[in-house]
Amino acid sequence: MKNIRWGLVFYSFLGIAALVGLTVLMGLINRKDGSQVCKSLKVNVEGKETFIDQQDISKMVNNQFGTIVGKQLQQIKYQEIEEAIKKLPYVSSAVIHTDMDGTVTVSVKQREVILRVINSDGREFYVDTKGHKIPVTLKYVPHVLVANGKIRESYTKALEPIETETVKDLVKIVNHVTGNDLWENQIVQIYVNDQNDIELIPRVGKELLVIGSADSLDYKLKRLEMYYKNILPKVGTEAYAKVNVKYGGQIICERREGWYMDSLQMKINMKN
Template sequence: MLNKIRNIQWRQVGYFFLGISSLIGVFMLMSLVSKKDQVQVCTSLKVLVEGKETFIDQQDISSMIHEKFGRVVGRSLNEIPLQKIENELKKSPYVSEADVHMDMDGTMQVQVMQREVVVRVINQAGQEFYVDSKNQKIPVTLKYVPHVMVANGNIKEGYKKALEPVQSTIVKDLVDVVAHTKHDDLWSNQIVQLYVNEDRDIELIPRVGEQTLIIGNADSLDYKLSRLATFYKHIMPRVGTGAYSKVNVKYGGQIICERNGDWFIDSLQMQMNKK
């Protein structure tokens, strides 16, 4: 009997009982936390709205939560449907992401990321909508008008519901044009509007100069814009800002200008005039 007792691995036995004690401690702690959650109440509501736009603000979020879920401050934590509140926030056409959680001190934290709009479209019927960075349609609101490019003219695509994807090639091209120009110092300052003419070509309306800049579609944008830059750097200084009514870079390898008076000059002559 004594030999059996001596052969017992007491270290392993100690580890076993230590593990059991740890598990019991964890269960007791979880039980205490659970009971605390049942009795603890929401002490405050903190709302953080992020993003470059201001379609919605902290007051809008707080009001929405109060209207749909009632007052949260003062209610016990287990009575507040955090996941439902988060899902409801994500339904807003102006919200890209939302996160709702409780802090240990009972503060309800609400973080909202707004959608970033790229262009404001006014179609041929006068209907307006925004397009965001994910090519989804965002409704226009009177509360906030973001400083983005406006595109109008012969655009057939309309607006039916929030967050529906863009369908037409022309609107997708308009978004691409804005994406290519908004971070460029020259074009972000020079282009004030986009227009789709009767030939379904995209025109850039400049801030300086009376000429219309025709690029066609969004194919080979870098190449087309580089030819327009050539016009501004080498040709306009020689002829003046009002010499041409149209500058067309729709066709590869050419800068076609229409002078007031229906006089055309091709790319070869442009190169000669530059020298």
């Protein structure tokens, strides 16, 4: 008896008792989960857009899968509901989980759009941050740039990727000017003319800003900044119909009266 390590025996017994208690508790929980019913359906919609709301998701779930509240938790088809929600064109992701009190929570994240496109056929769609086409809805109109004109990008179904170089260039422009105080405030629309050149329509001034494509975009925008800082204050907002920085090393200003071309050859010092 003296050689028995009572401390070890005590702790071993305590560990076995705890294990048995945990097993019994898990069994009770599993039995409770099996008979537990959904007491409430909670929907959280994340994202700055408001294409969809809690009522839209709740209505869709109840219409496609029957009324959730009052149904046993084990009978709810969680994975199928998640997949159905993910198929909505405005949804980026969806996750469902349940609480011990019987609350089923649906967490939905919306897609973020950055551009509204009106193609040459008059079809409209949004482009999201992943480069997918999102359908236009009358329920919500996000505050994003609109691009129109000679845009040959087709639209047949939601979530198809953008294909043409023109729209890819438009997306590059939007991403480039986002966060820039000057250009976010100054550019109100983007237009693709008959020569397939991209034009920026400014908020202040009546001249069109021709940049051609999204190549060397930073260099082109810096030349436009030089126009606003060094030329516009001298000639005023009525002097030119177009300001073209499509070609390197130049700022070509087209006078509003007639078609006289006033070409200003400028050497750009990138350090200045």
